[in-house]
Amino acid sequence: MTDEVVIGPLDLAARVDDALRVQALAFGLSDDEIAVRRQIVLRHLTHPGARALGATTRDGRLVGFVYGMPNDRAHWWSTVVEPYLRGWDLDGWLDDSFVITELHVRPGYQNRGLGRALITTVTDAAAEPRSILSAIDTESPARALYRSLGYTDLARNVLFPSAPKPYAVMGAPLPLRRPGG
Numbered sequence: 001m002t003d004e005v006v007i008g009p010l011d012l013a014a015r016v017d018d019a020l021r022v023q024a025l026a027f028g029l030s031d032d033e034i035a036v037r038r039q040i041v042l043r044h045l046t047h048p049g050a051r052a053l054g055a056t057t058r059d060g061r062l063v064g065f066v067y068g069m070p071n072d073r074a075h076w077w078s079t080v081v082e083p084y085l086r087g088w089d090l091d092g093w094l095d096d097s098f099v100i101t102e103l104h105v106r107p108g109y110q111n112r113g114l115g116r117a118l119i120t121t122v123t124d125a126a127a128e129p130r131s132i133l134s135a136i137d138t139e140s141p142a143r144a145l146y147r148s149l150g151y152t153d154l155a156r157n158v159l160f161p162s163a164p165k166p167y168a169v170m171g172a173p174l175p176l177r178r179p180g181g
């Protein structure tokens with residue numbers, strides 16, 4: 001079925017509502033959270049080097065997306081994780097690093113390689129030698145996927161203001177590891 005879905009550049013500003021629908025189904029977002037995320041995504045897209053890819057069916061439905069950008073220590077996400085990394089002398093990961101900000105695949109299209117293809121393709125085009133991200137600190141499909149791509153835990157139990165669950169911060173050298181490679 002993967003052949004019915006194409007991975008390619010995504011005009012995320014134009015498709016932000018479609019993307020947030022995917023995220024709401026995959027990750028669980030309330031209507032209020034969607035409204036907040038909408039503003040955040042549109043602001044992120046103004047950052048230099050922000051790039052998005054979509055997984056789209058032949059009839060144009062968005063069923064997955066990824067976006068990220070070169071990390072900037074002044075960005076909110078980076079300021080939150082920095083003290084956790086600095087505690088272990090790992091904050092060098094915040095420099096020359098491509099941040100994966102969101103990765104979501106719509107249920108029904110999961111577990112057929114789309115998430116792996118999205119994150120691998122977006123990071124393959126990064127000029128940075130490494131990638132970082134945060135994921136809810138639990139054994140989830142996302143954490144298993146990230147580990148299989150070479151991401152390791154840089155910090156755990158990271159608390160973002162207003163997020164109810166703790167996160168893990170993970171980092172990987174680029175290019176990401178290939179299956180069997």
Ligand SMILES: CC(C)(COP(=O)(O)OP(=O)(O)OC[C@H]1O[C@@H](n2cnc3c(N)ncnc32)[C@H](O)[C@@H]1OP(=O)(O)O)[C@@H](O)C(=O)NCCC(=O)NCCS
Nearest residue numbers: 026103104105110111112113114115116135141142144145
């Ligand atoms: C995380 C997510 C994007 C992965 O997308 P996906 O298209 O299902 O992933 P893939 O099919 O490319 O799977 C790749 C790897 O993920 C892991 N994985 C996927 N589904 C899994 C599951 N149900 N249980 C355990 N591991 C799983 C495996 O390591 C798999 O590798 P394998 O196929 O070689 O075994 C998707 O599960 C999702 O949208 N989850 C909800 C939202 C979310 O958590 N996003 C990440 C926020 S940090």
